[in-house]
Amino acid sequence: MGEIAISLNNVSKCFKRYRHPVDRLKEILLPGKVRADEFWALSHINLELPKGKTLGIVGRNGSGKSTLLQIIVGTLAPTEGQVNVKGRISALLELGSGFNPEFTGRQNVFFNGQLLGLSQSEIEDKFDEIVAFADIGDFLDQPVKTYSSGMFVRLAFAVATSVDPDILVVDEALSVGDEAFQRKCFARIETIQERGGTILFVSHAAAMVVELCDSAILMHDGELLLYHTPKTVVDKYQKLIYAPPGKVEKLCENIRQLNRDKGQESVATELAKLSANSSVPPAAKWPGVEQAARAFFDEDLQPKNTIHYESRGAEIIDPHILTLGDKKVNYLVGRHEYVYTYTVEFFESATQVRFGMLIKTISGLDLGGASYPFSEKPMQRVEAGRKVVVKFRFKCLLNPGVYFLNAGVSGIVNGDFTYMARCIDVAMFKVQQEGNLSATGTVDLLVKPSVALVESEADPKPKQIELI
Ligand SMILES: Nc1ncnc2c1ncn2[C@@H]1O[C@H](COP(=O)(O)OP(=O)(O)OP(=O)(O)O)[C@@H](O)[C@H]1O
Numbered sequence: 001m002g003e004i005a006i007s008l009n010n011v012s013k014c015f016k017r018y019r020h021p022v023d024r025l026k027e028i029l030l031p032g033k034v035r036a037d038e039f040w041a042l043s044h045i046n047l048e049l050p051k052g053k054t055l056g057i058v059g060r061n062g063s064g065k066s067t068l069l070q071i072i073v074g075t076l077a078p079t080e081g082q083v084n085v086k087g088r089i090s091a092l093l094e095l096g097s098g099f100n101p102e103f104t105g106r107q108n109v110f111f112n113g114q115l116l117g118l119s120q121s122e123i124e125d126k127f128d129e130i131v132a133f134a135d136i137g138d139f140l141d142q143p144v145k146t147y148s149s150g151m152f153v154r155l156a157f158a159v160a161t162s163v164d165p166d167i168l169v170v171d172e173a174l175s176v177g178d179e180a181f182q183r184k185c186f187a188r189i190e191t192i193q194e195r196g197g198t199i200l201f202v203s204h205a206a207a208m209v210v211e212l213c214d215s216a217i218l219m220h221d222g223e224l225l226l227y228h229t230p231k232t233v234v235d236k237y238q239k240l241i242y243a244p245p246g247k248v249e250k251l252c253e254n255i256r257q258l259n260r261d262k263g264q265e266s267v268a269t270e271l272a273k274l275s276a277n278s279s280v281p282p283a284a285k286w287p288g289v290e291q292a293a294r295a296f297f298d299e300d301l302q303p304k305n306t307i308h309y310e311s312r313g314a315e316i317i318d319p320h321i322l323t324l325g326d327k328k329v330n331y332l333v334g335r336h337e338y339v340y341t342y343t344v345e346f347f348e349s350a351t352q353v354r355f356g357m358l359i360k361t362i363s364g365l366d367l368g369g370a371s372y373p374f375s376e377k378p379m380q381r382v383e384a385g386r387k388v389v390v391k392f393r394f395k396c397l398l399n400p401g402v403y404f405l406n407a408g409v410s411g412i413v414n415g416d417f418t419y420m421a422r423c424i425d426v427a428m429f430k431v432q433q434e435g436n437l438s439a440t441g442t443v444d445l446l447v448k449p450s451v452a453l454v455e456s457e458a459d460p461k462p463k464q465i466e467l468i
């Protein structure tokens with residue numbers, strides 16, 4: 001692994017909580033009489049983040065995310081343990097920090113810029129760019145206390161990222177901006193990533209964490225439960241927030257076990273694999289040498305975080321993809337046809353039975369699927385003890401990348417309409433990169449481009465050029 005940008009060694013943070021505000025004063029005046037309850041907001045955090053990586057931080061409200069960021073940034077001191085940070089750090093913490101509400105936006109740019117270590121003339125040089133990015137119009141000369149939270153974060157983000165930080169820390173703030181602004185922020189975050197910057201990023205938006213981060217951590221009651229790939233962490237986080245209270249502790253123990261099992265090395269290997277499997281196709285290429293890819297099966301390409309919803313009378317078995325010649329594959333060739341198939345074993349009799357499939361991107365976006373039989377004609381009845389083989393033939397109109405599959409069976413059991421079995425990310429496949437593909441994005445729209453050369457303005461019919 002490369003240089004370490006941030007390391008935390010056994011960091012804990014204890015807050016004192018006073019039952020009455022006056023107790024705080026009494027404690028100072030009458031030392032020895034403890035009047036505060038101790039509350040450990042962080043306990044024994046160990047973390048190493050390599051330079052140039054983006055780390056996502058997820059966890060329930062109150063799990064310690066903001067406290068952790070503040071300790072890294074240095075606005076809070078740890079009660080125990082050591083923190084090491086290499087490089088210039090710029091932070092967008094909770095709304096309000098670093099800004100004076102009585103000052104105008106303009107004054108705050110200078111005030112905040114100085115806090116970030118910029119000189120007056122450096123801020124002047126960057127001022128126009130900051131204002132253009134924030135794009136808050138006349139509000140620039142209004143006191144910040146009159147801003148909406150969206151305006152506020154626009155200005156704060158513009159200042160925080162204008163200093164070319166080595167390390168950027170963002171605490172959730174982006175979620176209050178509108179979509180267009182969020183897009184702009186991500187573009188800027190990507191620029192910082194490309195320049196080799198290190199980023200820490202708290203977010204409740206799972207897709208954002210998966211899309212932007214190289215790795216992620218899951219916080220729970222002040223404990224770092226899991227440090228893993230973004231997809232694994234987000235899956236566990238979602239399981240945790242939807243778990244009934246009685247099952248939380250057991251689930252935490254499973255997650256701790258996963259964290260112990262993996263070790264540092266496997267995070268690095270998984271990261272390498274994941275970036276090799278990235279769903280973002282490489283930049284468009286001009287048509288070149290045709291390279292016929294072939295579909296094949298690789299055992300290592302298996303989903304690691306399948307979620308099985310509790311079964312109600314049926315089980316989905318052996319989901320996989322076949323070529324039209326019945327060969328099992330998980331490396332596919334774009335624009336070819338395949339069959340997604342699984343077997344359903346029924347433990348209870350059901351009526352109005354229907355089978356479903358869905359293909360998703362690595363960040364969880366639903367791309368397309370189907371349910372069968374169609375609504376007018378569900379399968380009238382399946383008896384307990386029967387097995388059914390379901391097949392979905394589809395054309396792989398997807399660009400190179402990794403994709404995940406769901407499977408589900410619904411029906412009426414004992415008078416209730418229900419999902420009888422349902423699995424998320426039960427299979428995965430990779431669409432291979434081919435030499436002659438110029439498509440970009442996720443979906444292959446079978447685009448047929450053509451180019452014509454305009455000789456003169458008067459030319460009624462520009463000449464088509466053959467590029468291949
Ligand atoms: N200054 C403080 N004094 C006492 N307790 C505090 C203080 N700051 C935070 N805490 C407590 O520490 C715990 C962790 O808080 P923190 O703000 O880090 O959570 P969080 O994960 O960022 O939550 P959220 O998702 O709501 O932002 C909470 O129980 C909070 O009440």
Ligand SMILES: [Mg+2]
Nearest residue numbers: 065066067171
């Ligand atoms: Mg917080």
